[in-house]
Amino acid sequence: MNEELINSANSIYRQAEKKAAQYFKSLHEQVMKKTYAPLLTKDIKSWKHNHIHHHSFLSYLSRRKGKSNIQEGYHNYIQWLYYTGKLDSYLDRSISYIFMRDLGRDLNSTDTQTRIRSIVDSLKDYLIKDKSDKPELFSMAGLYRFAQKEGVESAMIWVMNKLKTVSTNIPKEMDADQAQRKLIKIIAGVVMQETEEMGDKISPDERASRLDKAIRLGYCYGLTYPFIDDLLDSNVLSTKEKKQYSDLIRTTLITGSVPEMGEWHGKTKELIRYIHSELRDAFEYLKAHQQPETSKNFFEHAYVFFNSQEVDRLKDLSNAGYTNEELYIPIILKSASSRLIVRSVIRAPEDEEIDSRTFYYGIYNQLADDFTDMFEDMKDGAVTPYTYYLEYHDIRPDLINPFELYWTVISNLIHNVYNSDPKTCEVILDRVINGLKRFKERMGNEKYKEVMELFFSGNPKFNKVIQQLVRKADDVDFFDKLLRDHILTILKNERKEREYFSETIEAVRNEINTILIIPKDQKKPLIKEPIIDAANYSLEGDGKRLRPIMTWLMAVNEYGLDKSAITPLLRSLEYMHTASLIFDDLPSQDNASIRRGHPTLHQVYNTAIAELTGLFLTQKATNEQALLDKFDSKTVLNLIQYSSQMTADMCKGQAMDLDSKGKQLTLEQLNMMSFYKTGIAFEASLVMPAILAEANKSEIAALKNYAYHTGIAFQIKDDLLDVEGDWNLLGKSTNKDAENNNSTFVSILGPGGARKAMWEHYCLAIEALQKMPHNTTFLKHILNYFVNRDY
Incomplete structure (x- = not known):
């Protein structure tokens, strides 16, 4: 160098x-x-008036209820603050603290106070209004809805994909949830900085453009925390590897260019290859968006x-x-x-x-x-x-003594940096006492007392003052702490749910695979049965079994139906789906050569056998439904009637698809065709167990709405994969739509527009779930799987 x-x-x-x-x-x-002690003791005397009160028995119960709610959850606690009249001051100190800590602002400034008040009012309005039909803000749907409001959908799609990839590449020795939380926090911090810098006197287009860049810049900067700081603090790399990796980072910052990775030995080679590539792209983006005066x-x-x-x-x-x-x-x-x-x-x-x-x-x-x-x-x-x-x-x-230095820093900030401003003093002391209260709660009384005696050993009088505040002070908690815990809870729950979902999906798929094969007629051993062989060839392929899996989860997990009782329904759904694929692949239709990683049925046998096999499986599906003998006969008849109508509608959808070849469809036509081709099958997978469980009409309507948007989102993802996917993962050829001159969401909207449409339908599907009385976690994860899949 x-x-x-x-x-x-x-x-x-x-x-x-x-x-x-x-x-x-x-x-x-x-x-x-020791100048901090008398100065802060004086500050505390005036601060105590707002935070230490003599409570009645009823107010004590109210305080206990509030404490209970903060432990029970984010939403309950916000509601408790609102109903007790504490929400305004809670948000005011929280936003004021962020303006000090993250934005370097002076709370004594009139402009800063006005801006804080504006943010508090809008945040309060968001927190207290009814959100029963809106997604959680920090869910994918909630973030996308926020992005739509600001006109930054493309940046949000990009960063959500990045976060997903990063979380899957965090080594098990590191905390993936904390890494994601830090990244989200830093992205939000950069967006906040940009929002405050640009003010509210710019055009919507300029605002959207700057926020788009801020989201991407926030990710690029935030990436350094998990992949530099946390990685070097962990035991993932050996001492030699840490030295080599640190040298790479140092060289980049000194020269302004990312060096090649060079020789790398050991188990971390693939990890470092990914990190090197991702950090290089992030660094180049950061560098490209600098100006001479800021570079x-x-x-x-x-x-x-x-x-x-x-x-x-x-x-x-x-x-x-x-x-x-x-x-x-x-x-x-x-x-x-x-x-x-x-x-x-x-x-x-x-x-x-x-x-x-x-x-x-x-x-x-x-x-x-x-x-x-x-x-x-x-x-x-x-x-x-x-x-x-x-x-x-x-x-x-x-x-x-670091604790003495800590209190000295606090005193210095209040009196020397912020010139004894009362609001600054109030907010800083709120934060300090809140930190000690949280530490005491986490450590327990005995450990906490031991720590305080050690660190306050040189100043017991001041310790006594502080401990009185820790015991008695009210209204010192902060929104960012609540939000941090809430986001971590969401991330941890999401991870557990995903793991359970994946394990359940795999177990159910294996179970379904064992019940699909159609036995031959043992009474006619001398007669060949090519249709049964052909049907089993199609059924034995590496199918995802999404439709019967959805039915199993809905029937067993949500409605409590007996597993053995619904076995015929599971067969029926997969038989019907496999029949539709056989017809879809025919030379007269899509003329596909690969399906589920194997040659298509008409290539292995012939077109006539393929057609007859599709018809055979359709009839087998109806026959299986008639075997649902553990349910009321009228209910089964309703199910068969519904299923027959869905099959007819699917045929309409395929006919629409064939008629559309070489034609330019409108988006409305494509949505309709996608529903008939894909959404109807998803609807049937959910509605049929609901019919068996005798669910009410409003619940079935919500399921249909979910299935409609899920089917379209699924089809859009299929269209994107046909253009961008890996055929080895897909198990079928790519670019078939272009070869066949088919109208797709990609051909009509372009890849970027198709992604936006997919996420819009994703949000609408999630919002439909919120009208469901049952726990719909698995439906959310199925939807997440559909839009995030690679095949």
Whole structure:
């Protein structure tokens, strides 16, 4: 690497160190004089009026109910805050804190106060209005609906696909849910920065364009957390691999170009290949969207951030000789530069006041986080101010007590950085006491008391003041903490549900595969039965069995029907579906050569046998339905009547498809044809078990609505896969639609428009599920599978 570039990078880091050293020296002097205690004690006296009250018995019950609700869930707690009149102040302190921490704003500014009030009002309106027919905001449907409102659908589709891919590539030694949460948080933070920078006086098109870029930039920057910081902190890589990987990152930041991966040995080769490719693309996107006036800041902050993390990461807890400066200066640098980067990422103009506040504020968050995580860090052998103090305070009287420095930082922020502004004091003290309350709840009373006695050993009087607040203070919780826990809960539940769904799908598929084969007539052993052989050839292919699986899950999991009782229905659905594929593949129709990874039936036998086999399976399907003898005969008759009508409609759909070849269809015509070809089969898979369970009309109507939109979304994905898919995964040829001159969603809307249409139908299907009285988790996951599948 060029010596001049290395020297320049080192010079930049030394300059940053010098500034951090001056800040640390100022804090150190305040610690030694213990100026924080009298100043904060005075602040607390006025703060207590809003947060410590003498409660009646009824208000005590109300408080207990509120605490219960925060544990029970996000929505319940928000509703409790609203009904008790606490929601406004809750949101005000939460948004105010974000403006301080993430945006570097001065809460004493009239413009900032006006903006905070506006956000609080709109957020409150969103949180309290009835959302019974709207998807959860942090679900895929909720995010897409948000994207539609802002005109950034393409960026949201892109980033949702990226998040899905990242989560599947997080090694098991790392926390995939936390990685996703961090990425979502950083994307949201970059979008928020961009929103505040551009204001509300720009055109909708300009706003959409800037938000589109902010979403992509947020992902590109956020990717560094799981794939640089978290990866290097984990045990996924060996010591040698960490050195090689760190050198790659360092070279990139110094030269401005991503080097080749080079030789890589060991089990992590494929992982690093993927990460290298993804980070390279992210870096190139970030670099391409810089301007000359912001590019310098971006690279300088990025290098300081990475190098300070490396300095910290390489510390060894067994080394008893680190100075206070060595412990604290790197965390001042990394905590400040991590947020300063964001402004350069979105190409915000330089603002000395914002940069200054951000620089001084960073260490507060870092010390608060390190305090929360100190026992996990101790277990991992990580060096932080807290773990190092726990390890060596008995033999190193020169070590600064990190908790004293923490309170000094708080005092310094309130009085020296924010000039004793009452609102700032209020919000910071709210946050501090909330952090201690959460820590106490997590640790338990005894452990908490032990920790406080150690860290407050030099100032028991101040400790007494603080512990009174921790015990008695009300209204100090924050929306971002609730949201963080809520998102983590969603991600963890989603992961568990997906795993259960996948396991169940595989088990049910295997079970269905064992019941499909049609036995030969043993009474006529001398007569060949080519139709049965042909039918079994088609049935034995590598089918996904989606329709009978949907029926099994609906019938058994949701309606509690007996598994053995519905076996004929499962056969019937797969027989009917396989018959439709045989007809679809015929030379007179789509003339397909591959189906389910094998040659199509008419190629193995002949067209006549294929036609007869399709008819044979159609009749077998009806015969199976007539064998549903565990149900009321009138109910079975209704089911057969419904099934016959659906079969007739499917034939109409295929006839429409054949008639459409070579013709330019409208979107409305294509939607109708897709429903008849695909949606009807999904509808039947759900409605037939509902008929057997004698479900009411409104429930069946909701299922039909879900199936309609699911079928169209499925067909759009099929059209996209026909253009973009891998035929080895698909088990059939690609580009057949173009060869046959068929109108598809891709040919009408283009790939981007087709994706938007697919996600619109996805949202409509999810919204239909919200009208269902049953637990519809598996239907949501089936829909997720349809739109995210690779084959």
